[in-house]
Amino acid sequence: MSGHSKWSTIKRKKEATDQARAKIFTKIGREMTVCVKEGGPDPTTNAKLRDLIAKAKANNVPSDNIDRLIKKASGGEDKSDYxxxxxxxxxxxxxxxxxxxxxxxxxxxxxxxxxxxxxxxxxxxxxxxxxxMFTSRGIVEVENNGYDEDKLMEDCVESGADDYSIEDDTVEFISAAADLHAVRDALTEKGYTILSAETAQIPDNYxxxxxxxxxxxxxxxxxxxxxxxxxxxxxxxxxxxxxxxxx
Structure with missing residues (x-):
C-alpha cells in the first residue's frame, strides 16, 4: 500500500517555513480546542488529545504553546464554537x-x-x-530508526495493524479506523516514537x-x-x- 503522504495535502514537513508552521499549528490548535472541550485536558485519559500533542510536537510546535492552548480551552477562556x-x-x-x-x-x-x-x-x-470512492483507515506514523523489514512485519502483525509503508525517515502503520488507538498504544509499548495517529480517507483507485x-x-x-x-x-x-x- 502506498503511503498516505501521496494524497494528504496537509502533512508534517521537515523543512516547513515559520509561516507554514504557524498555519499548521492553527489547524492543530482548532482540533485541540474541540478535543479538550469534548474529552478534557488530560492526555492520559483523552487519547485523541494525546495524538494531537504528538502531532504538534512533530511539527516543531513549542511545548509552551501547546500547554497554553490546552489551558485556555479547558478554562473556558476560548469561546470559539467550532x-x-x-x-x-x-x-x-x-x-x-x-x-x-x-x-x-x-x-x-x-x-x-x-x-x-x-x-x-x-x-x-x-x-x-x-x-x-474512499475507505476510512487508521494511520500511525512513527520515526524510522533504521528498522529492518522483519521487525516491521512482526510488529505490524502484533500491534493489530494490517500493513505498513516505509516513507524515508518515517514508517506508517495502516489499520482499520476503529483500531487506530489500540495500534498506536501497542506501537508505543514496543518503543516506537509516535509522530501522529489519525484517521484518513484512502481512495480505492487513483x-x-x-x-x-x-x-x-x-x-x-x-x-x-x-x-x-x-x-x-x-x-x-x-x-x-x-x-x-x-x-
Missing amino acids: ISIVYEGYGPNGIAVIVETLTDNKNRTAGDVRHYFDKFGGNLGTSGCVSF VTLTDEESIKKMNLLLEHLEDNDDVQNVWHNWENPEAAEEE
Whole structure:
C-alpha cells in the first residue's frame, strides 16, 4: 500500500517555513480546542488529545504553546464554537475531493470552498457524491530508526495493524479506523516514537491527469484549500508523480 503522504495535502514537513508552521499549528490548535472541550485536558485519559500533542510536537510546535492552548480551552477562556463540516466535490477531469473543515462560520467556509472549486475547474457536490470512492483507515506514523523489514512485519502483525509503508525517515502503520488507538498504544509499548495517529480517507483507485492545464488547476485547488484556516484535511484520488518525487 502506498503511503498516505501521496494524497494528504496537509502533512508534517521537515523543512516547513515559520509561516507554514504557524498555519499548521492553527489547524492543530482548532482540533485541540474541540478535543479538550469534548474529552478534557488530560492526555492520559483523552487519547485523541494525546495524538494531537504528538502531532504538534512533530511539527516543531513549542511545548509552551501547546500547554497554553490546552489551558485556555479547558478554562473556558476560548469561546470559539467550532463545528465539523465535510464537503465533497470534483476537481478538474473528475478528480474526487473530500474537504474536512472545522469552522466557527459555516457560511464563510462554504462560500470559500465553493469558490475554490468553481475557480479551478471543479464543482462542489452533495454529501456522499465521492466518499463512496474512499475507505476510512487508521494511520500511525512513527520515526524510522533504521528498522529492518522483519521487525516491521512482526510488529505490524502484533500491534493489530494490517500493513505498513516505509516513507524515508518515517514508517506508517495502516489499520482499520476503529483500531487506530489500540495500534498506536501497542506501537508505543514496543518503543516506537509516535509522530501522529489519525484517521484518513484512502481512495480505492487513483486517477492521473495528463494535460498541463488540468494539472495546474488541480495544484491550485489543493493549494488554496490547504491555505484556508478552516480546512483541516483534504483527501483526493489524484495520482501526482511530482508530489511523490518531492516526498
